[in-house]
Amino acid sequence: MEKVHKVLDFFLSHQKALGYGAISLLTIGSERIFSVAVFKCPCNSWNMLYGAVFLLVPAFILFLLGMLLKTRSWKVLTGCCATSRMGRCPHSGRFCRYLQVLWLEAASAAVAPFTWIAVALLGGSFYECAATGNSIVQQQMCKGKTEEGIKECLEMVPKVPCDTSASPSEMQNMLTSLRAESQVIGWILIAIVFTLVLAGTCISRCRSPVSILQLAFWKIYMEKESQLFEVKAKEHAVKLAERNLKCFFDSTELEPFETPSSKAWHGVSSLFAFNPEQHYYSMIHKYVTCKSKSGSIRSTEGDTFPMSLGFVDAAGVSVTEPTL
Incomplete structure (x- = not known):
């Protein structure tokens, strides 16, 4: 029984960190399911939009859900547009405080969206699909070819994510480069987020008015x-x-x-x-x-x-x- 109490105390004392960990794990699992079972790159002119939607829209939905579950944001918003308060704007100090709270809650709610984007970038599927539908990337992949070859290449590039076995070796190399680029961006994003979290925590603790x-x-x-x-x-x-x-x-x-x-x-x-x-x-x-x-x-x-x-x-x- 004493061990059970110790476990419960541990969970209670680290509930915030464990909560963020659970959210991140659920987001990672959801992203894997989407990328394997749901995501199918159309390999046509829809590549850019389709890949961008799978990369960004779920992250935006997760952010909205995170804001919906934040108590402090509702403390600011609840009743702010009530009839009795219409025409009464808060003074500058309180208004700045409201913005600060909403900003901090937004940063907290961004854990799941950043996790989704980072994991999706590490997987590379969404980025590859979106990139092969981008005209700039297409021009880069077909650079150095003849006019006739460029036209044929531009038609082939959007199809690369669907049938890699039938793609020319140079296309395979470019697809490998796109996946590497996606993973590099993913790791950079993870490093930036962890650095900001560490810096924010250090600043918060250093400026704490109590021991x-x-x-x-x-x-x-x-x-x-x-x-x-x-x-x-x-x-x-x-x-x-x-x-x-x-x-x-x-x-x-x-x-x-x-x-x-x-x-x-x-x-x-x-x-x-x-x-x-x-x-x-x-x-x-x-x-x-x-x-x-x-x-x-x-x-x-x-x-x-x-x-x-x-x-x-x-x-x-x-x-x-x-x-x-």
Whole structure:
């Protein structure tokens, strides 16, 4: 039993890295299935469009799905176009913060798309099909031939990915070069992504306003607060539903029931700001503390938005379920 707890603790403490790993593995598996079972290069004038679609469109769809599942992006977007807020633009500081959050969420959601493109480039099939349909590549492959030979060569180039055994040796060599070019681009893309991730992580940790042990404690607190919030929210919702249904079916008087106001919900749903003078671990922590002191949870001088504390806004229950 102790070993099971250790395994669970390991997964919980590394859930973000494991999550990205799982997403990458699923993306790699999906790309392999598509390239083997679905992708069939038409070997005609459609080569360029067909290859580009298989290389880029699935990556774009994965990016949209990633953004759809990001909690922090919905904290920025939910209610931003409500009727009560129409004509009220956020001040420059808050607007820049919104853009920063959306940019960071976009970078996080780009893990699966970059994985798809990198794996597809390493495989080479999509790139070969797209490249043989490109007029510039065709001219390069047929360079040095006579006018009649160029015409025949241009007709043959799009067919190279379909029937390699019947292609001339020079076409085979060019196809090999295209595959090598695709793989080189793939490895360069992987190296750039890992370099950017490492640089971003180093910058984030170096600029962290708290120590590594406090950061570890903070993450534990946010995990527990998120779990308890979901439990308490369900309990509160059940009690409110029971009261309303009892009043409806039994025709009794409506009993008083305390529930957070819309202002309170907006307050605890806003983006978290770190302030060394008023140290809170979450917006709920800030709200209940300020409420007991008759204070305000509005932004104050000295508020900062460190990248290392982005997990505070990311914590919470799912908000992407479809509504009827």
